Amino acid sequence: MNPQLMITVLPFLLALLISLVITPLTILFFKKMGWVIDPKKTPHPAHIHKIPVPKGGGIPIFFAVTVTVMLLLKPDNHLLAIGLAGLLTVVVGLVDDIKGSNPYARLGMNFLATLIIVGSGIGIAFISNPFGGVIDLSWPRLGFFLFGSFHQIWILADLFALLWIPSLMNAINWSSGVDGQISGVITIAAVVLGLVSLNYSADIAQWPVATLAFATAGAFAGLTVFHFYPQKIMPGYSATSLAGLLLGVISILATAKVGALIIVLGIPLIDFLYIVLKRLISGKSPVWGDKSHLHHKLMAMGWGKRRIALFYWLAAVVLGVAALSFEARTKLLIMIGLVILMTVFVLWQYSSRFSKQ
Secondary structure, three states, rough: HHHHHHHOOHHHHHHHHHHHHHHHHHHHHHHHOOOOEEOOOOOOOOOOOOOEEOOHHHHHHHHHHHHHHHHHOOOHHHHHHHHHHHHHHHHHHHHHHHHHHOHHHHHHHHHHHHHHHHOOOOOOOEEEEEEOOOEEOOOOOEEEEEEEEEEEEEEHHHHHHHHHHHHHHHOOOOOOOOOHHHHHHHHHHHHHHHHHHHOOOOOOOHHHHHHHHHHHHHHHHHHHHOHHHHOOOHHHHHHHHHHHHHHHHHHHOOOOOOOHHHHHOOHHHHHHHHHHHHHHOOOOOOOOOOOEEEEEEEEHHHOOHHHHHHHHHHHHHHHHHHHHHOOOOHHHHHHHHHHHHHHHHHHHHHHHHHOOO
C-alpha cells in the first residue's frame, strides 16, 4: 500500500470503524446504568437538550485512537505518555459525565495530564514569528541529575505546553454546545493537523504524528454520526478534554504547527477568551458556566441546532484551508479579523438587547 495511504486513510478508517461500533455500545451501557443527563433534573447552562441523553463520548474515542495507534505504530516513550495522559483524562472526564465534578478539580487533573506529556519530553522548541523567523523557546534550560541521569527542563517550552494544552481542553469543552457542533469541528481540526504533517512527509519522524492525527479524526467522525441532531450521545467532558489533549500534543509534534490549530479552532478559541474575560471583568469565576457562549447567542437569534453545527463546521473548513495555505503573518491577520468580527457581533447583540427594552 502507498505509504501516504498507510498514514492517512488506513488510520482514519480503522478508528472510524471502531468508533462506530463502540459508540452505540456506550449509549446502551450508559442508558442501562441510568447514567443519562436529564435537563429537568439537572438544569445547567450547557444542557439545552429536551430529553435525557447520556454522555461518555470519551470511551469510544479513547478505544478507537488507542487501538488504531497500537496496531499501526511501534510504542515509544512519547506514545506511552500520550496514552497514560489520555487514560487519566478520560477517567476524570467520565466521573464528570456520570455524576459531575468540581471544575477546579478537573482543571487540576488537566495540568497533571499535561505534566505527564511534558515529562516525556514533548515540548515546543520554537514557534513561527508572524513578522519573520522563529521565536526560540528552547532557552533558558534548567539541568539536574535524577536517578543517576542528567535531565533538562526547557523552561519556556514546557511552560507554553502547560498553558496551551489545558487551555485547549477547556476551550473545546466550552464549545460543546449543540448536537454535532464540536465533534465535527474536532474531526476537521485533526484532519488539518494530519495534512500539516503530510507537508513534511519526507521526514519519516512525522509519519506517526500524521497517523495519530487521522486516527483522532476518524474516531471523532464516528462519534459525530451519533452526536449530530438529534443527538443520541453527548461527547461529555471525557471526549472534549481528550480532544484538547490530543490536538494540543499533535499541534506540538506536527513541526510546531500551533498556529495552524489556532486558526482552524479560531471561533471556539475566541469565544473561550471572550467568556473568560467577561466573567473576570464581572467579578465571576471563569470556570462556572453560563449562557454567554456564541452558540447560545445564535440560538437566541432563532438559529436551529443543525444550522449552528453546520456553521461551526463550515467555519472550521474555511479556516482550515487558510491555515494550510498561508504563512504566519497572514494567519495573524486572519485571527485579528476574527476577533474584530466577534467583537462587532457581541456589540450588535448588546445594542439589539437594549433597543428592545
